[in-house]
Amino acid sequence: MTNQSITLKDLSFAYDDIHPILTGLSWDIQKGHIYSLLGKSGCGKSTLLRLIAGLETPDKGSVDIQTNTPPAFVFQEPALLPWASVYHNIKLPVSLGAASASTAEIESYISLLGLDGLEDRYPAQLSGGQKMRVSIARALTQKAEILLLDEPFAALDEPLRFELNDLLLSLQDRLKMTVIFVTHSVYEAAYLADAAVVLNMGKLQSILPLDHNRSLPSSKQRSSHQFADNAARIFRALEEA
Amino acid sequence: MRKALALPLVSILSLIILWELSVDYFDVPKFLLPAPSLILCALIDNQELFLQSTINTLTITISALLAALFSGIFLALCFSLSRTFEAAFYPLAVILQVTPIVAVAPLVLIWVGIDNVNRALIIIAWLAAFFPILSNMSAGLKSVDRTLNDLFKLYGASNWQRFHLLLWPTAMPYLLASLKVSGGLALIGTVVAEFVAGSGGAQGLAWRILEAGNRLQTEKMFAGLLLLAIIGMIIFYAFSLLEYRLLKYRR
Structure with missing residues (x-):
């Protein structure tokens, strides 16, 4: 029994002939993890999510979903x-x-x-x-065993974001889904994700495993050294992008 | 709601009382401006005639509106299915809309009204009423939210599910708004058609007004006018009520 839920192989995609969005992206997505997708605007985060969901068809490469149910999308x-x-x-x-x-x-x-x-x-x-x-x-x-979220909390104010972040964590803990969410917020990624995935020029630049102490209450987690360290590593990776 | 009903009632009643008193006070000849009481008398004295004419006008108006509703929806659906069809036929619909109905009416009467004047009247009223339904319904069908479209694609919705669960409810507010406009236009179209038809078999309220005018029976003209205004109001408020009921989710 494989531990992967999605395999992306050499994925390329463009909306037109001039601007390629994804160029040969490969990624093995592990079951039951929370991934946050980060990167500059237009780097292909949302497009990657749409390709996984089947809302777009890749020009090259393949999206292999190894679960029994198609992904759900928020x-x-x-x-x-x-x-x-x-x-x-x-x-x-x-x-x-x-x-x-x-x-x-x-x-x-x-x-x-x-x-x-x-x-x-x-x-x-x-x-x-x-x-x-x-x-x-x-x-x-x-x-669904895979939940895809495209900046779901971007339009909400901070307290509500925090509340829904915790809700998402408790849902994942209960339902053991593979969660991939696009965000512009480094702090949201640092708090939620098991791994922050940075996209650059249509490729995966880095996958940063993040540490958490989930036994702490959320406010303590957000003020912990681990959280600050997670955020600092994501910031550095984004600067390099 | 009570205030919304009471205010126009009070203003209309005040106007009628002022009218009645002014006509009496200034001794205005009744062929120029009859008192409201005289108009009421004309209505009561000729109630059978007016009832029959009201039924005739209402029948033509509703038939034309139903024809406009079905043809407008059908054409809008065809337009949404084929851009080529839309490009080919939308300009024709615009031509029908912008050509003054009074100018087209005599031709329609010659073509289809000689043996059956009501058929011509319905076509003329339909010409006046169908364009707002077509253009609004077309706009409604095109205004489907892109994300909802994606959602239906994600769920593998069939064309029929997409139509009746997404396209139709999206277009509904547009359709209801157009019905309020087209209801009034169907009545205007019927009146124009009856005027143009003249004594050629038309028996509706417009013909009664024309006939009374020729005889200088101004109170009967006003009586006909009053009934037309009431029909117009009923159509408008009936569709407003329908809109209020069907679009409850917006509040």
Whole structure:
């Protein structure tokens, strides 16, 4: 039984003939880890996520997903159907035949994301944080082993970001998913990721394994030397990019 | 909500009272401006005639609006499926829209109205009403959120699922907004068509107004006008109510 969940081999991609986005990128993604993708704007972070999700087709190379379920995707915007209730938004993958989850299971995801009592509300009646929780709950309904997140918390204020960061950690701890998330925040990557992956010129520049003491409360973790060291290493890698 | 209803009612009632008193006070001849009470009397005295005419006008208006609704949606769907089809036929729809309906109406009457005037009236009213539905529905179908599109692609949605769970609800606010405009335009189209048809078989409210005008029965003209205004208001508020109900999720 392999410990890899995704293998990217010699991946190349361009939206046009002039600007290549990815140029021969290879990466073995390990099961059950949290990876943060970092790099300058336009370096191909979101494109890489879209290629893994199957939303784009590589010009060259291959994306080999070694899990039983296709990856779930959380976009930068919550991407909710405005005319559907919270419950029906979360149920969307089931309604479209992309997943099979019972009513009890959907209700359990609603509880897990702290959305109890909001099931009948429409997205316009929710706060930014609640909308993002619905978006994550919808992704969980797929029961995917891989969760891809494209700057999911970028539009949220700091306390809410911290709260959702912790939520993501507890979900990963519980569901043991492989998580790959794109972020512009070095501190978010330093706190969340098991490894920070820096992209440069369409290739992987470095993969930095990060240390954490998850037994500490989140505020202590964020003020620990380990956290500062993680952030400093990511900053250095980005400077070299 | 009560205030929203009470305010226009009070202003309309005040205007009617002022009108009634002014006509009496200044001794205005009734063929120039009849008092509201006289208009009401004309309406009551000729209630059967007006009822029949109202039914005729309403039938033509609703038929034209339904035709505009189905043809507008159908064409918009064709446009969304094929850019070539859109490029070929959208200019034709624009030509139909920008050509004054009064100028087209006599031709339509000659072509299809000699043996059945109502058919011509419906076509003329349809010409007036269908373009806002077509253009709004086209815009609505094109305004689908890109991320939601990606989401449906990710979930492997079929074309039918994409249509009825994403495209149709996205276009719904556009369609409902166009119905409020097209409802009024269908009524205007019907009135124009009845005027152009003249005594050639048209029995609607516009013809009653024309007939009363020829006889200088101004109170009957006002009675017809009042009924047309009421029909227009009912159509507009019916669609506003439908919009309010169907787009509850926006609030």
